[in-house]
Structures are given as C-alpha cells and as structure tokens.
Amino acid sequence: MNDNKKSFFMGVIFGMVVLFVINSFITNANLLYKRFILREMTTNQKISQIQDIVDTYYVNEYDKELMEETMYKGMIASLKDPYSYYMSEEELNLFLQDTEGNYVGIGIMVNLTEDEKILINKVFEGSPAQEIGLKVGDKIIKVKDKEVNLENYQSLVSDIKGEEGSKVKLTISREKENKTFDVDVTRRSLDVPTVEYKILEDNIGYISISQFDRVTYDQFKIAFDDLKNSNGLIIDLRNNPGGLLTTVNKITDMLVPEGTITYIEDKYGNRDYHKSDANAYNKPLTILVNKDSASASEVLSGAVKDFGVGKLVGETTYGKGVVQNMYTLPDNSGVKITMAKYYTPSGVCIQGTGIEPDYKVTNPLDNSRDLQLEKAIEVIKNWK
CATH class of the missing domain: 2.30.42.10 (PDZ domain)
Structure with missing residues (x-):
C-alpha cells in the first residue's frame, strides 16, 4: 500500500473516531440537560426515587408487594377501558377457572x-x-x-x-x-350449568344460555339434539354477558348457513374471519335479547339477524363490539387487554350501539309476566 492510500484510510478512521466522540458528547450532554436542567426522569428513575422516599420517611408499615401490584393495575386502569385489566397470579387463576365452567x-x-x-x-x-x-x-x-x-x-x-x-x-x-x-x-x-332447556307449548323448543364458557358448546349440543323434533326454537340470551369467541362461533355455525359469522380487526387493520359451513337450522328460530346481552351474545344475535335465519325479540343489546386477549407474564400474572373490534357479517361494529331487535318488547318491572318470551312464542307460531 502506498503512502497516499495509507494516509487516506488513516484519515477515514480518524474521522469516524472523531464523529463517534462528538455523537457521544452530544448524547450525554442532551441527557444531562434533560436530567439536571429540565429535570426530566426516566420511568425507572422516578419509581426508584418514590420508593426511596417511602422507605426513608413513611412512618407506618406497608405491603411492598401490594404497592407493586397496585402500580401494575394502575397502568392498565389508566386506559379507562372496563374490559382491560391487570391480574395477579391468583386473580388470573380464578379467571381461568371461571371460563372452564x-x-x-x-x-x-x-x-x-x-x-x-x-x-x-x-x-x-x-x-x-x-x-x-x-x-x-x-x-x-x-x-x-x-x-x-x-x-x-x-x-x-x-x-x-x-x-x-x-x-x-x-x-x-x-x-x-x-x-x-x-x-x-x-x-x-x-x-356452572351454562345451558338449560325444555319444551314449551305447541312443541316449541327453548334453550337458555347464561354465558359462553368452554363447557357451553357440549351442553348446547345436547340440548339442540334433544329438541331437533320440535316445531321451532327459542334461544334465550337475556342477561348473557358473553364469553369465549371460539365457543359462540361453534354454536352459531350450527344455526346459520355458509358464510362469515364475524370478523375481528386489530389496530393495524389485520382481519381474522370466522366462517360457518353450509349446514344450518331450517326451522323457525327466535333469539331473546335484552340490554344486558353482550359481547359473544351479540356475535350470535348479529349473525342470526344478518343471515336472516331468525328473529330477535326483546330490547336493544348492550353494545360490546370489542375483543380481549389474555397475555400471561413470566411471573404468571397477566394482562387482559382489548386488542380488536369485531364486526357482524354485514360489516357493522356494534360497539356502544348494540343490536336492535326485530320486535321490541319490554317486560314489566315487577316481572309479573314474561312478555318477551310470549312474543317469541307468537313469532314461532306465526312463522312464514
């Protein structure tokens, strides 16, 4: 290598070293400016300083683990989303037990x-x-x-x-x-028995679903098969707060023809379609709903209404058109967070609006009569 080339490469290396030193100086100067002039702190620095103040000055005993748990809960609570929350290991275990039925x-x-x-x-x-x-x-x-x-x-x-x-x-x-x-x-x-069923007047089948747990599909299938010779079917979703999307999709698939039951869309526009096969219920069908029929209940109700295979009777549903997912952390605690919106087959997100019934009926406050059920029976009898 001649002297000119050697000088050139030495100059490049020297320039890179100088540039690195300058960048490091600017970065450190910027951090010092933020820390001591603007008095900015990182999250960890602030948590550590608050902890030091409590440890040094707080006069009473306190539960450090509770303090940490409360901090984690507060992070998710700040979203002001009633469906998103942090769970400790114990709370997560109870939650998972609940969905098992x-x-x-x-x-x-x-x-x-x-x-x-x-x-x-x-x-x-x-x-x-x-x-x-x-x-x-x-x-x-x-x-x-x-x-x-x-x-x-x-x-x-x-x-x-x-x-x-x-x-x-x-x-x-x-x-x-x-x-x-x-x-x-x-x-x-x-x-928890999530499904109850019986035969009503004029050989009309009645199935009540209280929530959509892992056990619900098997319970529903038993009821559905036992009522296959009935003249029609009433599915009661009143006061049903929802549950597992996988469960309600399997039940809805038994009722509606081939097509989209629902699809969910995340913050990036990615869509996940849930489909039904060609088998469908081919007798008169009504779905009972009220203002507390929510989430998975609205998936079933929306699909039945959009496919036109049944009629909704009762009150406008709750209006929960969002989907949550559970994320388990390494210490076995967890975060359940709203991660997508779901849409009915016609492409409507019912978040905050709910689903309007085909027949609006309100029961008396004293529950002296079940006018909604009476109307559902009438619709089945007069089916055309």
Whole structure:
C-alpha cells in the first residue's frame, strides 16, 4: 500500500473516531440537560426515587408487594377501558377457572352497571347466593367494605371468589325495595350449568344460555339434539354477558348457513374471519335479547339477524363490539387487554350501539309476566 492510500484510510478512521466522540458528547450532554436542567426522569428513575422516599420517611408499615401490584393495575386502569385489566397470579387463576365452567364462588353472574356497580343478572339454583336470598337485579356496591368503581371492578369480582368454605362480605343495594344491607356469603365449589332447556307449548323448543364458557358448546349440543323434533326454537340470551369467541362461533355455525359469522380487526387493520359451513337450522328460530346481552351474545344475535335465519325479540343489546386477549407474564400474572373490534357479517361494529331487535318488547318491572318470551312464542307460531 502506498503512502497516499495509507494516509487516506488513516484519515477515514480518524474521522469516524472523531464523529463517534462528538455523537457521544452530544448524547450525554442532551441527557444531562434533560436530567439536571429540565429535570426530566426516566420511568425507572422516578419509581426508584418514590420508593426511596417511602422507605426513608413513611412512618407506618406497608405491603411492598401490594404497592407493586397496585402500580401494575394502575397502568392498565389508566386506559379507562372496563374490559382491560391487570391480574395477579391468583386473580388470573380464578379467571381461568371461571371460563372452564367450574369455580369456587357464590353462584352468581354479574356485569358492570352505568353507575359503576356490580349488577347480579343471574343467581344459580342451589348456590350459596340463592340460599342467602340474593336476587337478580341486586347491586353489589361494596365487596369486603371496598366501594365498587370502574378501576377496581374486575379485582372486586375476583374477590367474590376465593377459597372453598371461606366467607365474603357484600353490601347489597336492592333498589326495588329501597334498602341497602350486608350479607356474609360462604364460598363453595360450583359446576356452572351454562345451558338449560325444555319444551314449551305447541312443541316449541327453548334453550337458555347464561354465558359462553368452554363447557357451553357440549351442553348446547345436547340440548339442540334433544329438541331437533320440535316445531321451532327459542334461544334465550337475556342477561348473557358473553364469553369465549371460539365457543359462540361453534354454536352459531350450527344455526346459520355458509358464510362469515364475524370478523375481528386489530389496530393495524389485520382481519381474522370466522366462517360457518353450509349446514344450518331450517326451522323457525327466535333469539331473546335484552340490554344486558353482550359481547359473544351479540356475535350470535348479529349473525342470526344478518343471515336472516331468525328473529330477535326483546330490547336493544348492550353494545360490546370489542375483543380481549389474555397475555400471561413470566411471573404468571397477566394482562387482559382489548386488542380488536369485531364486526357482524354485514360489516357493522356494534360497539356502544348494540343490536336492535326485530320486535321490541319490554317486560314489566315487577316481572309479573314474561312478555318477551310470549312474543317469541307468537313469532314461532306465526312463522312464514
């Protein structure tokens, strides 16, 4: 290599070293400026400093693990999405048990009300809740003396479950009787029957689905097969808060012809289509819905309505057109987060609007008659 080439390469190397030094200086100067002039801090620096202040000055004992758990819950709660939340390892285990169709609890189904309370929309036969006198329509306003709100709703629902034989204190508001009272309910191991069925007048089949768990499809199939010789079918989804998308898709596939049951779309525009085969129910079909029919219930209702294979009777549904996924963290805690919107076969996202029934019917407040069921029977009888 001649001297000119050697000088050239040495110059390039020297220039790169100088550039690296300058960049490092600028970067460090920028960090120092932000840290000491603007007083900016990284998230970890701020958490560490707050922890130091608590450890150094806080006068009482405190639960450090609870502090950390609360911080994680707060991160997701800041989204102000009632369907997204952080779960500790214990809460995650209880949640997974619940979707399996068996759990330790008091035997109720609930949802969040507009005034941020826990509404009881079903009390299971023979459950501790029924034995102690809890009723559909009761609102749980406190769990273990903690007031219910949007941020703690999911954690308090988890707190209602627990160890078999243990008790949980609930504060109940029974608005129809204008009274508030406390109850202590003993938790028990429960197998949740998510499907009930029977034959009504004029040989009309009736199937009630309380939620869509892993066990629900098998339970529904038994009911569906037993009622195959009926003159028509009523599927009752009133007060059904939803459940597993995989389960409701399999049930809907039994009812509608070939096509799209639903599709979900994520924040990047990616779509996942859920299809049905050509087999379909070919007798009169009505679906009972109300304002607490949500999520997976609306998938089934929307598909039946869009395919035109049945009629919806009752009230406008809840309007939950979003899908959540569970992400388990390495320490076995988890985050359930809204990750997509779902659409009916006609391409409508019902988030916040719900699905309008073909026949709007409201039951009396005293539940003296089930006008919605009566209308569903009438529709089946007069089917054309």
